[in-house]
Amino acid sequence: MNSWHRIVVKVGTSTIVNRDGQINYPVVNRLAQTLSSLQKSGHEILLVTSGAIGVALDQMNLEKRPQEIPQQQALAAIGQGYLMSLYNQSFAFYQQLIGQVLLTYDVFDNKAMLENTMNAIEMMFSQHIIPIVNENDVIAVDELDHQHSFGDNDRLAAIVTREIGADGLIILSDVDALYTANPNIDEFAQAIDKVTKITDDIRMSATGSTSGLGTGGMSTKLAAGEFVMKNGGKMVLINGNNPALILEVIAGKTVGTLFQGE
Ligand SMILES: Nc1ncnc2c1ncn2[C@@H]1O[C@H](COP(=O)(O)OP(=O)(O)O)[C@@H](O)[C@H]1O
Numbered sequence: 193m194n195s196w197h198r199i200v201v202k203v204g205t206s207t208i209v210n211r212d213g214q215i216n217y218p219v220v221n222r223l224a225q226t227l228s229s230l231q232k233s234g235h236e237i238l239l240v241t242s243g244a245i246g247v248a249l250d251q252m253n254l255e256k257r258p259q260e261i262p263q264q265q266a267l268a269a270i271g272q273g274y275l276m277s278l279y280n281q282s283f284a285f286y287q288q289l290i291g292q293v294l295l296t297y298d299v300f301d302n303k304a305m306l307e308n309t310m311n312a313i314e315m316m317f318s319q320h321i322i323p324i325v326n327e328n329d330v331i332a333v334d335e336l337d338h339q340h341s342f343g344d345n346d347r348l349a350a351i352v353t354r355e356i357g358a359d360g361l362i363i364l365s366d367v368d369a370l371y372t373a374n375p376n377i378d379e380f381a382q383a384i385d386k387v388t389k390i391t392d393d394i395r396m397s398a399t400g401s402t403s404g405l406g407t408g409g410m411s412t413k414l415a416a417g418e419f420v421m422k423n424g425g426k427m428v429l430i431n432g433n434n435p436a437l438i439l440e441v442i443a444g445k446t447v448g449t450l451f452q453g454e
């Protein structure tokens with residue numbers, strides 16, 4: 193089934209913030225335009241966004257992410273508000289309402305919290321509002337210490353995709369596709385159109401982030417793809433620099449890398 197009615201879109205720090213560390217305002221605006229037009233044409237859209245810390249680094253004129261967890265948490269607190277103000281401004285231009293949902297992983301292990309969260313998200317869908325999800329970094333240390341490969345927004349987006357019964361997940365990053373090797377390091381790396389199974393070869397091709405701002409690199413995206421496929425869904429990885437590519441994905445065109453079981 194190639195329907196894309198209920199869609200989770202995940203955008204990485206590497207898309208929200210340029211390589212030189214500055215907030216990429218045009219891309220946030222183009223993303224808001226694309227998602228608003230999809231919502232208006234009857235799709236149900238949920239956006240998982242990274243970038244709270246990346247945005248705060250720019251606000252605070254810091255060149256790189258500090259190592260200390262409390263400093264990262266403070267940055268997340270500063271940046272999350274600003275990130276939402278960017279989205280509010282951009283979506284408002286397209287007359288699209290949004291709602292902020294901050295999650296921690298324990299929500300998925302707690303029946304009552306999960307039910308409350310899902311009720312709120314379903315209510316937003318029924319009111320044509322786009323929920324915007326990020327991990328609640330201020331209280332979720334597991335993500336920020338990078339010790340747990342599952343504690344990242346790629347994985348969070350994959351879990352949300354399953355929990356809300358979405359048709360698929362679209363991941364926006366700073367690469368055009370999954371490559372046979374990190375394309376920023378290996379000039380001979382080839383883009384891969386379709387993955388039906390995460391093999392050892394594919395796993396070995398994926399390394400961490402070299403952008404300096406993103407956290408998980410390709411490894412966490414593969415883990416997300418594997419999770420989505422195991423749950424019978426599909427995931428597409430595309431370049432976030434051109435959010436209009438989302439429309440091509442939904443139209444069934446071959447763009448980026450499709451992760452879908454056979
Ligand atoms: N096989 C691969 N194909 C594509 N990108 C790869 C691969 N292996 C590692 N990468 C790295 O993953 C990065 C994207 O991950 P990341 O920086 O965490 O982005 P995001 O902020 O979008 O989550 C790319 O910029 C690239 O450096």
Ligand SMILES: N[C@@H](CCC(=O)OP(=O)(O)O)C(=O)O
Pocket residue numbers: 203204205206241242243244245246268326327329335344345346405406407408409
């Ligand atoms: N929650 C963090 C993002 C963590 C994360 O997974 O980042 P990325 O690898 O850019 O998707 C933030 O908002 O800064």
